[in-house]
Amino acid sequence: MRRIKLTVAYDGTNYCGWQVQPNGITIEEVLNKKLSTLTKEDIRVIGASRTDSGVHALGNVAVFDTESTIPPERMALALNQKLPEDIVIVKSQEVPLSWHPRYQDNITKTYEYHIYNARTANPMKKRTSTFVYVPLDVEKMRKGAAYLVGEHDFASFCCIRTNTEDTVRRIDSLEVEERPCTEGDFSYREAEAKEIVVRVSGNGFLYNMVRIIAGTLIRVGRGFYEPEKVKEILEARVRTEAGVTAPPQGLVLMEIRYGEE
Amino acid sequence: MRRIKLTVAYDGTNYCGWQVQPNGITIEEVLNKKLSTLTKEDIRVIGASRTDSGVHALGNVAVFDTESTIPPERMALALNQKLPEDIVIVKSQEVPLSWHPRYQDNITKTYEYHIYNARTANPMKKRTSTFVYVPLDVEKMRKGAAYLVGEHDFASFCCIRTNTEDTVRRIDSLEVEERPCTEGDFSYREAEAKEIVVRVSGNGFLYNMVRIIAGTLIRVGRGFYEPEKVKEILEARVRTEAGVTAPPQGLVLMEIRYGEE
The missing domain is CATH 3.30.70.580 (Pseudouridine synthase I, catalytic domain, N-terminal subdomain)
Structure with a gap:
């Protein structure tokens, strides 16, 4: 065997x-x-x-x-x-026969959340990103994201439909990247299309945690929340996720890295 | 009206x-x-x-x-x-009521052909690129592509299932770009994944012309053809397209630009 x-x-x-x-x-x-x-x-x-x-x-x-x-x-x-x-x-x-993919020391998971930010949707990106037509302020998103890095109780960023007791997790990095969008230089798009990627690594994520983080950062990018609001949400430790879970198609589990590798 | x-x-x-x-x-x-x-x-x-x-x-x-x-x-x-x-x-x-999208002076069309070049296929790119697992030599592809720029008789790059009389077209630019592939830095992919984009602009394209160009350049990238072979194919002016039409999913009509714009 x-x-x-x-x-x-x-x-x-x-x-x-x-x-x-x-x-x-x-x-x-x-x-x-x-x-x-x-x-x-x-x-x-x-x-x-x-x-x-x-x-x-x-x-x-x-x-x-x-x-x-x-x-x-x-x-x-x-x-x-x-x-x-x-x-x-x-x-x-x-x-080894004893090796289990969930029970290992030093697991690091990396997710990316993809946002297509332009005046009109791109049908070629529908399956693999979330479309946001309001221009997002990436600098503000980065400021908001910074509050989440480190070990915290992420109870506010966990779907209420779970019974997880321990909501403490460690985020090692949380970057908001603006990636070149090849369509952006075309006249008809008026040079405004961009792809924004929220890239997060950590030792584990609660149910819907990455999508709630993405949804919250989109609100920051739209100017609906100030970046400091992310700190308040985190510190509240209340499962107030309603309405800010970003849709599933933008999320990609990029890698699971095991300590021994 | x-x-x-x-x-x-x-x-x-x-x-x-x-x-x-x-x-x-x-x-x-x-x-x-x-x-x-x-x-x-x-x-x-x-x-x-x-x-x-x-x-x-x-x-x-x-x-x-x-x-x-x-x-x-x-x-x-x-x-x-x-x-x-x-x-x-x-x-x-x-x-204007007289404006016709095909009959205009100074039409420039731009196409992109997307190739995902890695050891294993990427299911997220299946619909929008062609997968090639043999490493492609982009420099050789560029050398081959250079022969096609300018006004030429592209009879060799036209599907035989057409009756087009005039096979002369003008290619204004034909670039082979290597685009960053975000998955490339992950250990399990061994840093070898890349996305190669053949980007071509011209005053018009024959039936299947861009896909035959892409298929031919893929053969050059694989080392199956030397770059100089592209010149020979062009000069032969024979519809020898069989077997080198790249599949449709890699092709994107990016833009049609009209002279008056």
């Missing part, structure tokens, strides 16, 4: 999130089915991060145990031939 | 191209239907560029005539409320 670690990328648009559920197709379900076909065993993967419906990943992680003789590093190639186009195994490797 | 010019953007993945046809839904058909509903007239748009199935646009152009009292510049907003998410009217404006 061997344990194989998979690094999994997906466009989450057509899936009801990661976790197997009765009402729709999920990433976990597709992986279980295709791995079971490939190995002729009854495979159940264990995932690192249960991403929500519509959320994307370039580096989610899952493990499964198998008696298969397929070399671990070839498993990615074999599985990719069976998977639909919107799920890709980036890497496969053997790990 | 007024003539309205529309600047149209779309994700072409789910459409059988621009032009109305019996076997599937097209961009032109959707625009005709939604404009007819909006104006309560029988509207037929005239398009500037009949993009192929699966090809995208950020700046295609169409015109239509209407008695509607909706102010021309508000037509975009009104129409966007009726259109599906993957079609967006970027701009609407009144033009």
Whole structure:
């Protein structure tokens, strides 16, 4: 018996999130089915991060145990031939049988939240970003973001539909980047289109935490909140998330880094 | 009666191209239907560029005539409320009744062809780029591209399924850009992912011409052709396109610029 670690990328648009559920197709379900076909065993993967419906990943992680003789590093190639186009195994490797993708010391997760900020929506970015037509002040967003870096009780940035007891997490970095937008130089767009990326790394995130952070920073960028309001929200430690959870399509789980790597 | 010019953007993945046809839904058909509903007239748009199935646009152009009292510049907003998410009217404006989107002096069209070049595919870029897993030599692609700039007979770069008599066109610029790929710095991708964009502007393009140019430059980048081979292909003036037409999903019609603008 061997344990194989998979690094999994997906466009989450057509899936009801990661976790197997009765009402729709999920990433976990597709992986279980295709791995079971490939190995002729009854495979159940264990995932690192249960991403929500519509959320994307370039580096989610899952493990499964198998008696298969397929070399671990070839498993990615074999599985990719069976998977639909919107799920890709980036890497496969053997790990110790005791290795669990959620219970490890020194886990660092990195997410990106993508905002397309222009006068009109871009249909080519609909699936992978949130459209905001009010011009956002990136400098203000950066000032607001700075209050969240470090170890804090993020109770205010957690969806109320959870029972998490411990809401303390550590954010190692939280950057608001303005990325060049190739369409921006065209006359008809009047040079105003930009892509704003909120990029955050930390030791773990509460349910909806990144989307609530993104939604709050969008309010700061619009001038609806002053940057200092982010500090007040954080210190309130009340689950006041209502109305500011940014939509799922802008979110990408970029990487899960394990301390030993 | 007024003539309205529309600047149209779309994700072409789910459409059988621009032009109305019996076997599937097209961009032109959707625009005709939604404009007819909006104006309560029988509207037929005239398009500037009949993009192929699966090809995208950020700046295609169409015109239509209407008695509607909706102010021309508000037509975009009104129409966007009726259109599906993957079609967006970027701009609407009144033009003279004699103005035709294909028959104008000094038309410059700009296309981009997007290539995702990495060891493994990126599911988030599947719809909007072509995946090439062999590392491409961008410098060689640039050398090959240089032979195509200027006024030439592009018969070798035209799909054989056309009856175009005049195959002379002028390419004003043809650049091969390497764009930063945000996933590239992650350990699991081994820093090898890059996005290569072939960006071409000219006074007009033959059927499949940009995709044949892209397919040919990919062969140069792979080392399958030497850059000088592009000159030979051009000078042969034979429709030898077979096998080198790059797939549609990488192509975007970026802009159509009219001389008077």
